[in-house]
Amino acid sequence: MVKADTIPAEVRERIHRVASELHAKTGYQSLPALDEVRKCANVDMNVASLVLKEWRKIQPVSPAPLGSKLPAPVEEAGLTAIDAVWQHAQQFANQHLRAAQAGWQTEREELDALRAELAEAFERQAAELEATSQQLSMVLALNARQQQELERTAPRLDESASRLGETETRLVTVERELGETHEKLAQSYDDVRALRQQCDELRRECDGLRKQQAELQEELRVQRSDKESAHRAVASLRQQLQAAGGGNPAGPASAPEAMQDTKETSELEAAAYGQSVSSRLATSSRAADLIVRSR
Numbered sequence: 001m002v003k004a005d006t007i008p009a010e011v012r013e014r015i016h017r018v019a020s021e022l023h024a025k026t027g028y029q030s031l032p033a034l035d036e037v038r039k040c041a042n043v044d045m046n047v048a049s050l051v052l053k054e055w056r057k058i059q060p061v062s063p064a065p066l067g068s069k070l071p072a073p074v075e076e077a078g079l080t081a082i083d084a085v086w087q088h089a090q091q092f093a094n095q096h097l098r099a100a101q102a103g104w105q106t107e108r109e110e111l112d113a114l115r116a117e118l119a120e121a122f123e124r125q126a127a128e129l130e131a132t133s134q135q136l137s138m139v140l141a142l143n144a145r146q147q148q149e150l151e152r153t154a155p156r157l158d159e160s161a162s163r164l165g166e167t168e169t170r171l172v173t174v175e176r177e178l179g180e181t182h183e184k185l186a187q188s189y190d191d192v193r194a195l196r197q198q199c200d201e202l203r204r205e206c207d208g209l210r211k212q213q214a215e216l217q218e219e220l221r222v223q224r225s226d227k228e229s230a231h232r233a234v235a236s237l238r239q240q241l242q243a244a245g246g247g248n249p250a251g252p253a254s255a256p257e258a259m260q261d262t263k264e265t266s267e268l269e270a271a272a273y274g275q276s277v278s279s280r281l282a283t284s285s286r287a288a289d290l291i292v293r294s295r
Contacts, residue, residue: 007047015041015051023059031056034115045119053112 018040022032038048 007051011041011043011047012051012054015043015048016055019052019055031059045122046116049112049115049119053115056108 015037019032019037022036022040023030026032032052034045034048034052037052038045041048043051
């Protein structure tokens with residue numbers, strides 16, 4: 001709110017001059033209106049209200065109170081009663097005059113406060129109207145830009161719809177291919193299951209062959225032990241023959257040689273059988289490994 005001491009002197013004088021001119025035009029019968037003074041002085045409502053208030057304070061002329069002396073006719077009449085009545089009437093009139101002046105002053109202050117509030121409301125409403133007008137202009141401009149963007153976006157929207165249709169078609173094709181792949185995968189699962197069964201059978205067969213190999217190795221170990229015992233027996237017989245030193249050496253020697261040949265033949269047969277079993281075990285193991293890798 002504008003304060004009275006901040007108003008320039010030139011503005012104050014212009015408002016006083018305009019108010020005096022308007023007051024003179026009415027024949028000094030009525031005070032000028034605030035809005036008319038504001039328009040003629042070309043100032044805002046707050047400044048006009050404050051300066052016009054000051055101008056009105058110096059304009060009114062208070063009615064002169066009644067004289068303190070009795071009129072000449074009353075003095076001549078010399079009536080004591082009239083003098084007393086006049087004194088009471090004078091006091092009563094002066095009291096009412098002062099009360100009326102106080103009421104006028106209070107009413108004037110209230111009117112000034114109301115004018116100030118109206119001026120502030122007027123200025124605030126004008127500012128709000130200006131802000132609303134600017135916002136409306138911005139909204140209209142934004143609406144125009146959005147309309148232009150919508151017009152530019154419409155062809156792209158149609159293109160997007162076309163692409164969406166193509167994508168849906170490709171999606172149907174992919175789903176069909178996926179179904180076929182699932183069927184092939186199910187068939188592959190069946191094949192893998194069959195291979196697993198074969199692998200389990202081969203593993204069981206390998207386990208049996210390993211057991212047979214272990215048994216053969218044990219038999220081979222026993223045969224080797226028997227061979228060593230036979231070798232020791234032959235060596236003992238040779239020593240006995242050499243110790244005897246007589247008779248036909250070829251005859252007694254032929255028996256150990258025949259025994260040795262028999263042992264060697266048995267040993268060769270056992271080794272050949274062991275190699276055959278080992279070969280079968282190796283073949284079965286390789287087949288099982290291939291099946292496991294194929295899984």
